[in-house]
Amino acid sequence: MQAAANSTAPTPPAVSPRHALLEELIASAVGIAGDQMRALATGLAAALLDGSALAEGAVQARLRAGNLLREHHFAFLHLASAALERELRRAIAQLAPAPVAVTAELALVPYDEMEQQVTLAAVARPFDAAHADALAALDARLAVLLERPVLRARQNPFRPEVFVSALQQAWAGFQPDAAAAPLLLPLLRPGRFFDLAPILDALNLILERAGVTVPARADSAARSSGDAQVAHVLRRLFAPAAGHAGGTAVTRPLQAWLAGLPRAAGSARLQALKAQAPAGSLSRADETTIDLLGAVFDTVAADGDIAADIRDLIHLVQLPVLQAALADHGFFFEAEHPARRLLDLLSRMGWERAQRASADPQDPLLLAMRRSVATAAAGGAASDQACAQAVAQLEASLRADDAATEAALAGPVAAALRQERRAEAGQAARAAVAQRLAAGEAGANAVVAGFLQTRWTDVLTLAHTVEERKPGAVRDATRAMDELLWSVQPKQDADERRRLIGRLPALLAVLNRWLDVIRWQDAERLRFFAELAECHASLVRAPLDLTPARKATLALEATRLAAQRRQEPAIPEAPADAAAQAVAALARGAWLEFARAEGRRRVKLAWISPLRTLYIFSNGAREEAFSLAADELARHLRDGSAAVLAAEPLVARALGRAVRELAANDAGECAA
Structure with a gap:
């Protein structure tokens, strides 16, 4: 156990009010999570020792891990608290503006790290959905605190994924057995994880008391009492009048x-x-x-x-x-x-x-x-x-x-959730493929690059979609992609070529199995495998006795191609304008007015998807009127074909009018 390596760093002194507030948020999150840590460790130990839930072949490893956690849970609690504070600070530090790189060499993200990020996101997804409203409020408040137009869910330093990552890091440092490292994440589920509700509520309350306000929301409990x-x-x-100190x-x-x-x-x-x-x-x-x-x-x-x-x-x-x-x-x-x-x-x-x-x-x-x-x-x-x-x-x-x-909108909501999951899965799949191609892992093989961008993106999308029902699907599909990329890279010695020949049958079987799942059965598939076989044959037949100069030339060319792909300008993300911010601030229960060909129509926002990409509106009678994607809704607000109806509370509106009339009367009397 590496307790020393994971000890909590001393809290840095606050250098500004904003920094002091961030430190207070970190301390609150770590403190509330720490209060829950012992019960969490007890539940995890019980799950590990539950023989009925153990996968075949991992019984002994889990029993050892469960006994170790049960007997030394205090050491794990220390490591987990330290890891959580460290992860929160790292996540907050990532929100700082990145320095502009001039000619520094770009670092590649290792495959293991990418796979870990995908796994952490999958484990955190149920907690994202369960606490969507509190996280959205925290997103908005942190955006105001950090003077950003908008803070996306993946940028929130207090998102569930950060808590999951901290536990996994603590577990890796706590377990001396490498075989026990992958045992923790599958156990993290609602009821066997931090109760994030009090943590998120406390963070929102701290920001609210510090005066960090967000745009008015119809269902907000923090309504303004006037300017x-x-x-x-x-x-x-x-003010108490003379002679009537309290008026009681x-x-x-x-x-x-x-x-x-x-x-x-x-x-x-x-x-x-x-x-x-x-x-x-x-x-x-x-x-x-x-x-x-x-x-x-x-x-x-x-x-x-x-x-x-x-x-x-x-x-x-x-x-x-x-x-x-x-x-x-x-x-x-x-x-x-x-x-x-x-x-x-x-x-x-x-x-x-x-x-x-x-x-x-x-x-x-x-x-x-x-x-x-x-x-x-x-x-x-x-x-x-x-x-x-x-x-x-x-x-x-x-x-x-x-x-x-x-309940009445269960059908449209289920369809919207499926649509959002498919969109999220497609985005994750495209990102995984693009990251590898940008790193030059496909070398100069255009056939494999095109295959990954089309067919294998479909495979990865499907794998992400079924991951919750079939854990390991994303890992298997990603591993097959990386194995394919390795297979088309130059093999410059006999050992590498023997490994290629030995691994090809299993690779081809996995590729064909996934392609059958997505039902790619046309002649293009046969042509791809023919070209792939030709590529593998050319790698095996290539001369082995390369001169040092030729090897250096090949290495330089590979480096040049990789650098060229890395430096291709990415499409910049459009900054969030007022319309996008208005969409991000919407809450269930808000009313909007849409200009239609048949006239103006007022509808109620009945449901928002967990990732806030889809919005379902109703006619106020528990019937679906229509649904819109977030970017489409922002477009309507931008071009004036939709407007959020003001919902200023009655008393604040009436008091403001009365006070303005009183001020006008006072001004008139003074002028007279």
Whole structure:
């Protein structure tokens, strides 16, 4: 065990606020993961020692590994924590701008390293899908922190693959037996890995508390309570007046009077209640509260985008919301205040109800809104608790509605997932082939290069697609590709030629088996194998007694070709523009408006694929409207044929308008 080699490096001193924040993120991730490490090691040891799950031929190696882990798990915990911190720092360092290379020789990525990267990505894929929302939020926040237009999922230093890699590194250092090295990764699965949910939630919370905000999202729990000017004016309005240090003694009679009002009074205008209040029961802060809440409910009444029946429903909670705001002025400053959250939810749901083609009176969400309003209205003096209970009821109904929508869209979602997996598999296959061709591994053999770029890319794509059902498919297909590339490289001594002759039958059998799977059966296949046989024959028949000068010439030519391929300019990735950023910031539940030939159409974003490459929209009635790829959706936003509908919360919008009107009135009085 190489504990010394993997010891944790001392934390570097912070050199900037951003660096300090990154250090805090690393410490939080390592700390929470460390708390889970002992249970994880125990579960892994039990899995290794479970004879029923052992592959034939690996029983003894796994039993030895399991016993070692069980008996020396503390050493493994130390190595794993150190490896995780080291991997997180490495991943963050990779986000720094790369220095521009002038004439430095390019390094080739070894095959083993490439194969390891593919394997780690495959193991991490289920965790990427399970925590897609939290990872997307973290992507957006880290992009803001690092001043990048967008941070892609593969660039997130806290992505699941980094945790998988850290465990594998710790395992390699912990096990003295090389045969035990590949035993860990197949065991990592949901329920036998880190619980990433608390880690990702903690990282998002740290960034949020540090003021790292992301574009507003319809379902975000961190809603803005207004801009700085609005907050400043509100603080001034609620500053304690002279003679009423806290206003509590004056407010109590008012609250008692409000608690005694009949339930029907909840639908009356707040200004009427203000006029009816007992003499001397209103403080200056109370009057301000009533005036501002009156502006909020006036905004509801004038908002034609909210369904009429929901506007009437919202006015029934005037009294409990007033009681809650009088008791706690945090209503005006905190987006998550229960009474404020209730108004925002009701108005949002009323707006969505107006977007639907039909308004079913038995709609479960409508019935849920009615129940929540009744709950809030029945709260009496405990209005804040009643509002919190009403909010909990609404949020539970929304979660149930989301689940029902997802179940109703199961067919389109499954098709979209298959499409995304195929696209991801094709991208990985093309990258693997391109990397080898760029390294010059095919030499000057155009036949093999063309075969890899066409037929074998199809093979690798299929292997990636079935990897979860048939582990090892990617490894086998990749190994066959590398074996083919080796077979067409020059063989300059008798031993290499004998190895080629000995390995050809197995290679040809593997190639033919994979080509049968992709059903390549035409005459082109026969022609390829004929040309391949001719190439192999020429390698075997080539003269062995090459002069040193000829060998040097061949080596120089091979180096030149490899360098030429490496230096071919790659197609640069287009920078993310505002449209691409808007697509990356979208969340389920957002509404968009599309310009169609038959007119404008509003649809709800019902589902986002785990890799955020596909988006499914619904008509708001749990029916698929259509689906779009991410680049196509960005194109619609770019050319103006689609727009994200603003979803500013009701209370923030109403308070902003009221404060602006108040400022205008003050300016007018000063001018007079």
